[in-house]
Amino acid sequence: MKDQFLINGLGGKRVLSGTVSIRGSKNAILPIMASSILFEHPISAENVPHIEDVSRMLELLEDLGAKNSQDSVKRTLLLFGNEVKKSFLNVEIAKRLRASIILSGPLLSRFKKVSFPYPGGCVIGKRPIDLFLQGFKKMGAKVSEKDDQFSLVAPNGLSGAEIFFKVQSVTATETFLMAAILASGKTVLRNVALEPEVESLALFLKENGAHIEGIGTTTLTVIGGGLLTQKKPYITIPDRIEAGSFLILGAITSNDLTIAHCNPNHLLSLIETLSECGVKLETGEDFIRVRGVKKIPEGQIQIRTHEYPGFPTDLQAPLAVFLTQLETESVIFETIFEGRLGYMEDLKQMGAHITVWDSQRALIKGKTPLKNRELYGPDIRAGLAYIIAAIVAKGTSVINNVYYIDRGYERIEERLSSIGVNITRTVGPQSKNIK
Ligand code: EPZ
Numbered sequence: 001m002k003d004q005f006l007i008n009g010l011g012g013k014r015v016l017s018g019t020v021s022i023r024g025s026k027n028a029i030l031p032i033m034a035s036s037i038l039f040e041h042p043i044s045a046e047n048v049p050h051i052e053d054v055s056r057m058l059e060l061l062e063d064l065g066a067k068n069s070q071d072s073v074k075r076t077l078l079l080f081g082n083e084v085k086k087s088f089l090n091v092e093i094a095k096r097l098r099a100s101i102i103l104s105g106p107l108l109s110r111f112k113k114v115s116f117p118y119p120g121g122c123v124i125g126k127r128p129i130d131l132f133l134q135g136f137k138k139m140g141a142k143v144s145e146k147d148d149q150f151s152l153v154a155p156n157g158l159s160g161a162e163i164f165f166k167v168q169s170v171t172a173t174e175t176f177l178m179a180a181i182l183a184s185g186k187t188v189l190r191n192v193a194l195e196p197e198v199e200s201l202a203l204f205l206k207e208n209g210a211h212i213e214g215i216g217t218t219t220l221t222v223i224g225g226g227l228l229t230q231k232k233p234y235i236t237i238p239d240r241i242e243a244g245s246f247l248i249l250g251a252i253t254s255n256d257l258t259i260a261h262c263n264p265n266h267l268l269s270l271i272e273t274l275s276e277c278g279v280k281l282e283t284g285e286d287f288i289r290v291r292g293v294k295k296i297p298e299g300q301i302q303i304r305t306h307e308y309p310g311f312p313t314d315l316q317a318p319l320a321v322f323l324t325q326l327e328t329e330s331v332i333f334e335t336i337f338e339g340r341l342g343y344m345e346d347l348k349q350m351g352a353h354i355t356v357w358d359s360q361r362a363l364i365k366g367k368t369p370l371k372n373r374e375l376y377g378p379d380i381r382a383g384l385a386y387i388i389a390a391i392v393a394k395g396t397s398v399i400n401n402v403y404y405i406d407r408g409y410e411r412i413e414e415r416l417s418s419i420g421v422n423i424t425r426t427v428g429p430q431s432k433n434i435k
Contacts, residue, residue: 003402005387005413008422011394012325012369014292016254018419022243022262023049024075024236026408028197030099031174032204032234033057036066036081037106038181039208040227047236048077052407056097063090064107076233087111091149094119101132102171105179108141109158115151127337131172135163139176139183160185160224168193168307173220174201180222181210189220195308196266200237207231240266241314242409243288245384247271248318250290251279252325252392257419259288269311273319277301277326301330317343317385324352325392326366334360343382346375350393369394377401380408387412391421 010016024047034057036043048054050072058068058079065085069078087107094100098119107114119129133143133150138161141154160183165172173192178201180187192198194216202215208230211223243262250257251274264271264283271281271288280291301323305313313336323330324347334340341362344354350373353365372395377383383405390397399405402425405412413423 002400002427003406004426005390005399005402005405006424006426007387007390007397007399009370009372009390009393009395009397010253012392014253014255016250016391016420017256019258019260020246020415020419021260022238022246023047023051023410025049025197025200025239025241026051026053027099027170027195027241028200028239029054029236030057031102031171031178031197031201032236033061033077033079033081034102034106034174035178035201035205036061036079037084037103037110038178038205038228039082040229041082042078042080043230043234045077045079045234045236046075047238048075049236049239049410050075051410052403053097053099056093057099060090060093060097060100060103063093064103081106082227084110087114089114089116091117098127099171101129102175102178104132104136104152105175105177106181108136108152108154109179109182112155112157113151113153115149118148118150131165131167131169132175135161135165135172135176136179138163139179139187158183158224160187160222162188162190164190165192167191168218170195170198173198177202177205177212177220177222180224181205181228182226183222183224185224187222187224189222190218192218192220193307194218196237196240196263204234238262238266238286239408241312241381243267244270244312244315245318245388246415247274247281247288247290248315248322249388249391251277251293252322252388254290254419255292257290259290261286262288264288269306269309270315270319273301273303273311274322277322296327299328301326301328302333303330304333305335307336313337313340314381316340317382318388320344320347320354320362320364321385321388321392323364324354324366324368324370324389328366330364330366332362332364340379340382342378343385346373346386347389349373350389371395372397374398375400377404380404384409384412387416387423391416391423
């Protein structure tokens with residue numbers, strides 16, 4: 001039996017209030033964990049979220065030989081990546097975690113060989129790995145593929161190379177940053193991703209002995225050297241997607257909600273968008289307070305997802321729920337992934353007026369009341385959008401595939417309950433209760 005959420009919706013009322021605390025970023029801690037393979041000693045991290053993807057990454061590392069110890073109360077992690085003995089990724093676990101591919105960089109550069117399956121993860125459209133294979137070839141690796149299993153060898157170790165990424169990719173940037181640490185000579189990475197999680201990894205590696213220049217720009221230069229030594233614990237940066245999702249929830253359902261322990265500077269495009277939509281916001285150094293809607297926007301709202309610092313694809317689905325509640329027309333253009341509008345069909349079934357023009361563009365006409373429904377989250381971010389939609393809707397909704405939500409959000413129901421949401425985690429099936 002799989003966990004489900006039962007949510008008793010607010011029927012459009014603005015009654016949530018209080019403070020929500022944001023946990024450490026999933027997509028920041030995963031590459032830090034992978035980087036433990038580049039260290040001479042165990043590494044320690046703080047503010048580590050208790051989420052399924054972190055557990056999967058720990059299982060993968062354990063399978064390679066790296067023990068770990070976690071303190072669940074203090075949210076700390078000690079990781080013995082220095083004890084990794086082999087470089088063949090466990091196929092079953094790797095297929096469940098797209099981020100498993102980032103292990104290929106440190107493993108290949110340390111062990112001169114690596115093998116991994118085509119990485120799995122969310123169903124959000126085509127997720128190619130051509131940038132990885134081309135980059136490793138440039139660094140001197142030989143690539144072979146059989147039955148969706150990739151084997152890469154570099155008998156003399158990886159060599160520094162000039163790599164231009166034809167598209168900005170978060171995990172490819174992280175992978176090659178790590179691969180270059182133990183490679184011989186200079187690696188220049190051009191058109192790299194600028195996401196805060198990439199910057200956080202680069203700063204961490206540099207603080208602990210890596211020779212990296214250009215952090216915060218689209219060109220990173222790395223001079224290869226030896227294993228790294230940690231000087232102080234890594235403190236996981238706040239999860240900007242979790243913070244943004246709570247902010248969107250607050251914009252629809254609250255007149256006073258504070259999102260605490262976040263970094264507003266990582267959310268400027270969302271803050272700008274919500275302000276344009278008439279939402280009243282206050283920001284401090286590490287919090288954002290949402291104070292309801294002060295005016296109805298004039299004209300059509302245009303949302304175009306973009307690489308950081310543009311509007312994040314991971315907030316596109318939660319924002320769409322907000323747009324169904326806005327008294328105007330909006331157009332969403334998803335530019336990063338092709339299959340990321342699938343959730344809209346369910347929003348339509350809940351009462352939203354949405355016209356999906358093609359696999360990447362849709363028109364939303366607000367404002368429409370939403371009604372309860374049984375939902376199956378197709379991926380982690382759409383799963384969260386369903387939670388928001390269910391909270392806005394009238395009646396009790398059931399959300400299945402809670403596993404996807406647990407992948408990236410730590411016990412989200414507890415934090416939602418604390419601000420007034422009527423949500424319960426149960427073991428299914430509950431659908432007979434839904435009319
Ligand atoms: C990261 O995925 C995140 N995952 C994703 O979050 C996020 O949606 C995405 O970046 C975009 O912000 C992690 O950090 C673990 P990309 P990633 O490579 O790195 C194309 C979540 O739920 N591309 O930056 O896999 C690709 O098709 C996840 O937390 C190639 O063409 O995304 C896309 O169009 C979902 N060839 C574009 O790059 C490649 O070899 C950007 O994707 C690789 C990518």
